[in-house]
Amino acid sequence: MKAKNVTKNIHKSQKLWRYMTLDRLINLLDTKKLFFTPTKFYASTDPFEGLIPKSALDAIAGVLSKSQSEMIESIDKVRNHALLNSPYSDEIKSEAASRFDEIREQAKSHTLKMESIYFNIMSCVVVNCWHTNNSESEAMWKLYSDSHKGIAIQTTAESLIESVIDPKADRMFFSEIKYIDFDSPDIKPGDCVVNGNIGPLLKRTAFQHENEARLYFLPEKQYTNVEEAKPSPELIDVDINKLIHKVFISPYASEPFPSSVRCVLKMFGIPEEKIITSSLLTPGNHLTRMF
Structure with a gap:
């Protein structure tokens, strides 16, 4: 990925998290490809995805x-x-x-x-989303786990960028999301520009808890007929060993889920030291209850 396509606002050592269900992790490990979703596919959870303020x-x-x-x-x-x-x-x-x-x-x-x-192009842009945080997020575990059975890949901005080995990387961008109040009368056009781009880097403040950064690009096949282009997912080749620093297992999951996750990860060659059962909800021995 070209350096000019990477945000300067996120330090290369910044931790990134991708919370997901086990089936999505298995798909990633099996295909060694990141799944990129068209912005239009998010309409059910955020109908404003890919849109811009009136100003x-x-x-x-x-x-x-x-x-x-x-x-x-x-x-x-x-x-x-x-x-x-x-x-x-x-x-x-x-x-x-x-x-x-x-x-x-x-x-x-x-x-x-x-x-x-313009709006057709925006609906065809594909994205791969990450949560920026130096530690786990209880809210993200709840949002992206399936009946408390979830996992989270932990990496860094630098490792994510370097793990992409697909030729399409030259057309790819990596940037933080900007959260703004779409209905504010004080918004100016310049407020809607993020790292030289508008879409798809704007979201409403109601989603600020996601603290999102994303990889994104417009698929090559959409350039040939922008008027009739149809949104479709893209799969991008990645170096799994470079991408994954750790895999966290949800603190809400009970057996046999954690053991099953470890078994699956070992089958795909993920070393034991990279597999962490979250202790987010487990008080350490050094802590004393007040009641």
Whole structure:
């Protein structure tokens, strides 16, 4: 991954966590590929995923509107000049005028078309999300475990970036998420820019507890027809040994789940010292109860 595509706001030693169910971990270990989800697939949990505040949308619309006005003005100038100075018959001039009018109408619909293309592109961007934290998160265990049966991969920003070995890495970005109040009247277009990009790096403050950073890119197949592109997942090759520092087992899980996880991980060559049963809910012997 190119250095310019990596955020400067997250230190390379920053711990990252990916909380998931056991079946997702097995899939990662078996395929040695990270699963990237299209932003549109998150609509059920966050329908605002991939969207931007009105102020940013208005700014984009303003740029497109200016472009549209300039285009129409140019068409009118060419039209008037061509028809006024044309030596051809009135019939030919009439046909030319009709053609110019068609082009003018197409230009008028340019803004709406470009807005539609923008939102279609955003829905096709694929992401792989990580939680930034120096320690475990009780809230994340509850959010991403299946009936308390969950695991968490712990790595660092540097290891995550270096573990990606897929050729697509050159088109990939890694950045923190910016959490803002989409409804605030004080939001300016510049507030919606994160590391030179807008989507898909904006989320509402209601999701701030996720403290998210993500890898993301627009799949190559979406470049060829941005108007009709359909969101679909992507799988990216990674070096598992470089990626995984530790695998934590949920503090809420009871036997036989922890033993089963250890057995599965050993089958995939994950060493015992990398497998940790979370002690998040277990008081240490050095602590004394007050009641």
